[in-house]
Amino acid sequence: MEEIFDENQPIYLQIVQRICAQILRGEFKPGDKLPAVIDAAMRFKVNHNTIHRAYLELIRQGIAVTRRGEGTFVTADQSVLDELHHRMRKTFLEDFIRQMRQLGFTNADIIETLQSYLQSANSKEEKQS
Amino acid sequence: MEEIFDENQPIYLQIVQRICAQILRGEFKPGDKLPAVIDAAMRFKVNHNTIHRAYLELIRQGIAVTRRGEGTFVTADQSVLDELHHRMRKTFLEDFIRQMRQLGFTNADIIETLQSYLQSANSKEEKQS
Amino acid sequence: MEEIFDENQPIYLQIVQRICAQILRGEFKPGDKLPAVIDAAMRFKVNHNTIHRAYLELIRQGIAVTRRGEGTFVTADQSVLDELHHRMRKTFLEDFIRQMRQLGFTNADIIETLQSYLQSANSKEEKQS
Amino acid sequence: MEEIFDENQPIYLQIVQRICAQILRGEFKPGDKLPAVIDAAMRFKVNHNTIHRAYLELIRQGIAVTRRGEGTFVTADQSVLDELHHRMRKTFLEDFIRQMRQLGFTNADIIETLQSYLQSANSKEEKQS
DNA sequence: GTGGTCTAGACCACC
């Protein structure tokens, strides 16, 4: 399982994003222990300092806390996670709409394109299964 | 007009994307001359080296060509631009869908959320006008 | 009673300081038995190893002695305690003066600021009572 | 000029404190450029990453900002610096008072001790000059 | 030249 990172963005931020997504999908629940720095480093095939920096960013955002000598844990404060979910959803939507408008799409175009793309992707998946 | 760039991604790539979008929206037509490096540097408020690098990337992708002593021009080959349009559209769609799925959204969720977001944005714009 | 420690300094040294202060205030007299490691660990809400390390440091400095099978005791040698009192007082004074000078305070400023701060703190305490 | 750091506190935090003090004493004025990371690393005889981390902390606190490819600068916002000055002054005062009370000093004792200490220090300096 | 990121490897404090 080779981890692939975008060359043009800091690895530690991409790791932050992935862990956020895992938390929001419920793979890590509030209060859960995150993987040890050294384990995560092996899993992502990066240096432990890079994981440490990603965890620092999560802590800075209030998404995680560390307990001395025990590990790093997802915050138990659900409201922080709700806020995070809302913020990420908004960012993704706005970026997408902005990008599609840059290409000259109207609102109706955007929805239509998305629908047909999802349908064609669906049928591909059905074929594969 | 302050230009805003994402701190965590190379500026020259962000400029490449914006120029591509301008071309695809028809603001620059096939064969048109792109702004001189020095002018674009002033417009984007960045160092001229950064613009130069962005133009190099456009040339590498076949989207622009330089004619010595005259400047940098959008390619006259419409097929390249069509290909570009298709590729960017695909990237934007795939990134968006991937991100929303990371948050736990199903295909139906994604379309619904997008629709309601566009509607609420619309009504806001109507109020403003 | 939640014990609060400075995150950026070893806990065992902070505990050493607190125990020294207790001794110098007379809460533990020369020859008195210090709390058992396990009790102190509960009181400070830290791991017993941390207390053990703090006691080792006290012993190293000659402030405490262990009698095998009996426990750890404050030294009966008053001169050691006098020396300790003098040393801590000097350290606190010098650190404080150095810090205030770093902020640009003159000697007169320091005394004046301290006086007014103590007065305002006093009046607050009176109000509360 | 050998730089000396307290073994028991992270070097990067001690550097943060020193730079803060320099700013508050007016050695760096609002908007001034701080030394380049590499220069500061040589001056403090530490690794450049350590300086980088110290600067990150200054940035996090709003005391400094960095301009891409140009350097790191003291914030031009005087109010942030005023707030910083007030906060450091309060911390130093409270720590000192708390420590002296731990040794059994009353408010009057503290002031008296400080005054006599400053006087004796003064006369020493006079002798030296 | 200036800051930002990453790796490899070491040592320490705490549980």
Next chain:
DNA sequence: GTGGTCTAGACCACA
């Protein structure tokens, strides 16, 4: 075992 700090050295984006 867990996180925190530090060094040495490398490469990159930007001005």
